[in-house]
Amino acid sequence: MKNVTEQLESLINQFSDEDTHLCLENRFPYLYTKAYYFLRDGAENYASSDAFNLPDSSFSSEDIELLKLGCMQILNGIGFSPKKPFKKLGIKGCHNLFKLFHFEFVNQTIEKVQ
Numbered sequence: 001m002k003n004v005t006e007q008l009e010s011l012i013n014q015f016s017d018e019d020t021h022l023c024l025e026n027r028f029p030y031l032y033t034k035a036y037y038f039l040r041d042g043a044e045n046y047a048s049s050d051a052f053n054l055p056d057s058s059f060s061s062e063d064i065e066l067l068k069l070g071c072m073q074i075l076n077g078i079g080f081s082p083k084k085p086f087k088k089l090g091i092k093g094c095h096n097l098f099k100l101f102h103f104e105f106v107n108q109t110i111e112k113v114q
Contacts (some may be wrong), residue, residue, distance in 0.1 A: 066093035
């Protein structure tokens with residue numbers, strides 16, 4: 001069984017040069033690793049070792065399910081570019097996902113994906 005670093009390397013090796021540059025520029029390895037541990041450890045255990053104790057009690061059970069969905073998409077190389085957008089998270093789910101990883105939205109755009 002591959003460890004998290006090997007899994008990440010295997011995924012990135014499938015990317016085009018352009019996508020590799022984009023994912024590295026946007027801290028995708030950090031997000032990938034955080035997503036991996038969130039899914040592996042579960043919300044409560046993950047929060048107990050998180051610097052901000054996230055996800056905290058402000059996250060509902062539905063929010064946690066959306067976090068899981070978002071983390072699974074990250075592990076599949078989704079969410080770091082407009083060519084591979086997150087799906088089925090909604091605005092709140094996307095905001096919570098990035099809150100979990102200690103990011104804050106500065107601006108955002110919404111595009112309809114066919």
